[in-house]
Amino acid sequence: MPPTLPPRGLDARGHIAREGSLARVAPGFRPVVAAAREHVPALFGARLHSAYLYGSIPRGTARVGRSDLDLLVVLREDPTDTDRTDARALDETLDGLFPQIDGSGTLLVGHARVLSELERHDLGWFLACLCTPLLGEDLAERLPRYRPDTLLARETNGDLALVLPRWQDRVASADGSEAALRPLVRFMSRRLVRTAFTLVMPRWNGWTSDLYEMAGAFGAYYPRRAGQLRAAAALGYEPRGDRAVLTSYLDDLGPWLADEYTRVHGVKARRPEDA
Structure with a gap:
């Protein structure tokens, strides 16, 4: 008999498999990702811990002119109002530079919040399972594996x-x-x-x-x-x-x-x- 396949989206042990990878980014969106990789550290400097892509672009399902760029940026400290203003400016810049995206959205979070017990099964799960590492240390290595429970x-x-x-x-x-x-x-x-x-x-x-x-x-x-x-x-x-x-x-x-x-x-x- 052929081996039993795990349910969709799960690994062989029943954990939710991480979706997306940089290898799946379609050629038309690679310049957008490259620009994000350049702009994010320039904007946040030493305060940047790590950055991630999520959504259709790292899943390889993005549509030119229809899909947006989704970024998660983790800072070493909690983000400030100035950080949020800077992130909105970054989104406007990327959206203006690249007609292949229909907008850009950057989520800002602090490092401690991602790893907190309160966020273990929300923000932590989101990063570990739905986000693709772009810059810095991958915090998924410090989070558990998740089941669809x-x-x-x-x-x-x-x-x-x-x-x-x-x-x-x-x-x-x-x-x-x-x-x-x-x-x-x-x-x-x-x-x-x-x-x-x-x-x-x-x-x-x-x-x-x-x-x-x-x-x-x-x-x-x-x-x-x-x-x-x-x-x-x-x-x-x-x-x-x-x-x-x-x-x-x-x-x-x-x-x-x-x-x-x-x-x-x-x-x-x-x-x-x-x-």
């Missing part, structure tokens, strides 16, 4: 109920233009699909970052909501600035998903900023 589900996305009021405020303050609403549809669609997937992840027993596959896995367990998730996955890839979509997320899909998540997995440990 209910602890991981709770600590990654068990805060949707807390997030929804913030989304309400963002939508209420946005003007009705396509330019203002499109990024919100993209962001919220992706977050809801990923949350729906991690709701069923322990039962599905695997990992994927493909939004359509996430929606399909969810739909197998919640067929009445399957159509909504397929539509959200499509909008995660091809968003349109439609306030009605956002209203449906905030009034229906989001609250239902938050309640079901709490019922199945419980509530994520609160962070200091949630107080």
Whole structure:
């Protein structure tokens, strides 16, 4: 008999396999990555601990003109407001230099936070499993291996109920233009699909970052909501600035998903900023 293959996204021991690598970066995006590798240390200097790519570019699934550049930058100390301003300027610079990306986003975190017990199954998991090393020491070597269990589900996305009021405020303050609403549809669609997937992840027993596959896995367990998730996955890839979509997320899909998540997995440990 042929050997039994591990579930999708897991290694032979049932741990979530790290996705992405620099070798998978498509030729059209290599100049973007090279520029990030040059600009990040120039910007943060000796305060930089390490930097990582995540998202479609290191997975090799990026689309020219449609995909964004996602960076995680770990500093030796907690980031300051000046650091965040500098990171936004970096994003604007990279977005302006390279038409092949549809925006750039840089997350800044402190070294101690990544390795903290509180973030072990959220930010730590994100770095160890979804981020590709670009510069400096790879902190994944100092983190555990992760399984697609209910602890991981709770600590990654068990805060949707807390997030929804913030989304309400963002939508209420946005003007009705396509330019203002499109990024919100993209962001919220992706977050809801990923949350729906991690709701069923322990039962599905695997990992994927493909939004359509996430929606399909969810739909197998919640067929009445399957159509909504397929539509959200499509909008995660091809968003349109439609306030009605956002209203449906905030009034229906989001609250239902938050309640079901709490019922199945419980509530994520609160962070200091949630107080």
